[in-house]
Amino acid sequence: MPPKRQHKADAKAAAHPHAKPRPLTRIQREKQDLILEAALDVFSMHGFRGSTIDQIAEVAGMSKPNLLYYFPRKEEIHRRLMSALLDTWLAPLKEMDATGDPFPEIRSYIRRKLEMARDFPRESRLFANEMLQGAPRIIEMLEVDLRNLVDEKAQILLGWMDQGKLAHTDPYHLIFSIWATTQHYADFDVQVRAVLGKDRGGEGRFEDAARYLEQLFLFGLTPRSTAPRKS
Amino acid sequence: MPPKRQHKADAKAAAHPHAKPRPLTRIQREKQDLILEAALDVFSMHGFRGSTIDQIAEVAGMSKPNLLYYFPRKEEIHRRLMSALLDTWLAPLKEMDATGDPFPEIRSYIRRKLEMARDFPRESRLFANEMLQGAPRIIEMLEVDLRNLVDEKAQILLGWMDQGKLAHTDPYHLIFSIWATTQHYADFDVQVRAVLGKDRGGEGRFEDAARYLEQLFLFGLTPRSTAPRKS
DNA sequence: GTCTATATATTGATAGAC
């Protein structure tokens, strides 16, 4: 078994483990953003292993060595995208406020998530891709940060249920169902468009989805003493 | 630009475009199944481009040339998996019966989908992977077969709504929300487990999900004359 | 900072011995 070749960047980091990164110039930041933008395009469609630096460089409109001048390794580009993503991803749920009333809070949470699916579909797909692969690069953040956040919000939901303001149900699966239904419009966009066709599949589909989901969750989660009908 | 090398299989097909494939022996079928099984493992996690023949061969417990003896090309393995998948995928929806009552029908549709997420998570992820990539290999089937099927079932739902048996709402987005919430437990399994933790994330999570979804859709879709509460 | 050229590893696929 031949020894793995050591990368230049690795050697550098090993020599100066605490070297301070000097601040970037405007040009550098712009180029990096250009690359990250292109990488988001490619990674979100093909996943990490399915994407090539060549593709990213082409989308970014530069040569491969030039791209590697700004990001020494493919992994580094992906890492940067992922860490930026997680913050944005948790933000909408963080806003759910215990002092508010459940239906306005849940309603606007759904709206925010649906807007993210509409305005940042690539980010959604990047996240989905990572999930499908078993989340190797973010599993720890899921088990700590995400879990703690969801635990906290589940407590809020339980509180509303105890106050009789919300139907008694499983708060974790409630949150899952909001994630699933909203992200679906980004992750399965091709399928949604194919089913709705050209006429009904335009931008109006997000409005239709918002109306439908609002109704589903409003009626579905309204507290009641007796079941409205036997199945 | 050097000319693309022609594959042996291509040349063979070109020479005998209508050659009948002779029936497979038992051994051949077993080996092929072994390979397809392994390929499902790999493709469902990493997508087509992110998967290698080496990986598949290793999971199948055979050498790469040996694998290529049964499937001359990587693409062929994937194609076989996808065409088998689509039938299985449409089956649960096909069962929804216009002569039944809406809630038993919808309820058992949800159950079937949830069972598929539990029992065939790799198939679900294979499908999700294809969606994320823009469904290049199945887009036509989505636009024809899937669309027609959903149109047909949407008509059934609309019929139930007109009879006052089901809340008036968008039948297409209703179907999307069932797909999304059930497949979520296969496609985002890592996340579900991470959030629920070891104690609540066992096999019981599918039972919990079934209970929650049943309640959500039952209450959410029950017809009513006035909205139960202003948001 | 950007380019051409190139080193090195991996991958899809084939040849040919057994």
Add this chain to the structure above:
DNA sequence: GTCTATCAATATATAGAC
């Protein structure tokens, strides 16, 4: 049918000229 050896293409990454 299975294996070792190997080819050709592609991919990550580096060297060095400008």
